Amino acid sequence: MQTTKEHDERMANMTFSSVYPHYIVKVEKKGRTTEELQQVITWLTGFDAKDLQRLLDNQATFTQFFAEARLNPNAQLITGTICGYRIEDIATPLTKQVRYLDKLVDELAKGRKMEKILRSSSGPFEAS
Structure with a gap:
């Protein structure tokens, strides 16, 4: 299933600060912590807590957010379906x-083990 131009534009212009509180609610409702959420985001993007707070304060769009990110080399190992879309397609x-970020948050909320979420058993890259 391919995304539409409108869908892609909506994703690009959405602010990280508008989505982040929903991530927190989702993971905490399932017994996970904000610290675990930040660990997952750090693994994917390379952002530390200070970077995340700056991006939240500046209401960075996802375009800005990912332009500054250092995407984890193992991110391509994130596969499956999220929000009706097969990530690899x-x-x-x-x-x-x-959608990588959405999938990681979903896996965290579903109780998946952190080493599986961080794809640490699949390669040499470890979360920092």
């Missing part, structure tokens, strides 16, 4: 990156 790089 998404052609637009930014939309794929947003």
